Amino acid sequence: MYSRVFLLIDELDTAQYTNQSSISEVTTEKDLNKDSKEDLEDNNETNEKVDTSIDETAEEDAISVKEKYLQQLEYTKKEAEELEATDSSTYALKKMENDRWELWDKLLNEIYGVLEAQLPSEEMDELREEQRNWITYRDDSALEASLKYKGGTQEHLEYVAVLAKLTEERCYKLVMDYMK
Numbered sequence: 001m002y003s004r005v006f007l008l009i010d011e012l013d014t015a016q017y018t019n020q021s022s023i024s025e026v027t028t029e030k031d032l033n034k035d036s037k038e039d040l041e042d043n044n045e046t047n048e049k050v051d052t053s054i055d056e057t058a059e060e061d062a063i064s065v066k067e068k069y070l071q072q073l074e075y076t077k078k079e080a081e082e083l084e085a086t087d088s089s090t091y092a093l094k095k096m097e098n099d100r101w102e103l104w105d106k107l108l109n110e111i112y113g114v115l116e117a118q119l120p121s122e123e124m125d126e127l128r129e130e131q132r133n134w135i136t137y138r139d140d141s142a143l144e145a146s147l148k149y150k151g152g153t154q155e156h157l158e159y160v161a162v163l164a165k166l167t168e169e170r171c172y173k174l175v176m177d178y179m180k
Helices: 002-025 029-082 090-118 121-149 155-177
Strands: none
Touching: 029 090, 029 155, 090 121, 090 155, 121 155
């Protein structure tokens, strides 16, 4: 997308150089005025094209980043759904849930990094505080859910399953509410 802008700028430079050469070859004042007027119109049209393409490029970039992450969310959701335990043991189920949580946690960190680059510093400071509160909420919720299996083999499984579920939800929220 940026290459289109640079190509248009290069065309503008070439057009200006060509137009300057043409102007120096014109000998009569009438022809000079006529050519200058046409050159100005051509340059204005070219400048409008460059300005428009820059605006469109910025808008496409913003849309494409959010679209990219919406697609990434769907891809990760499918990938997480395709995870299967190697057997029906608690160990295999724990590993599967842990793998699912790691998928979402990795994506969450990636999304957060993009938002750090996208958002104004004041908005990012607010999000940072919100994120800290969310982490506390996530961990407390996972602990509370796992306590119904306290001391049992399902305790850790439930803890990690809740971490994965809440992290997935947080990924969607950050992309939908904050990403541009």
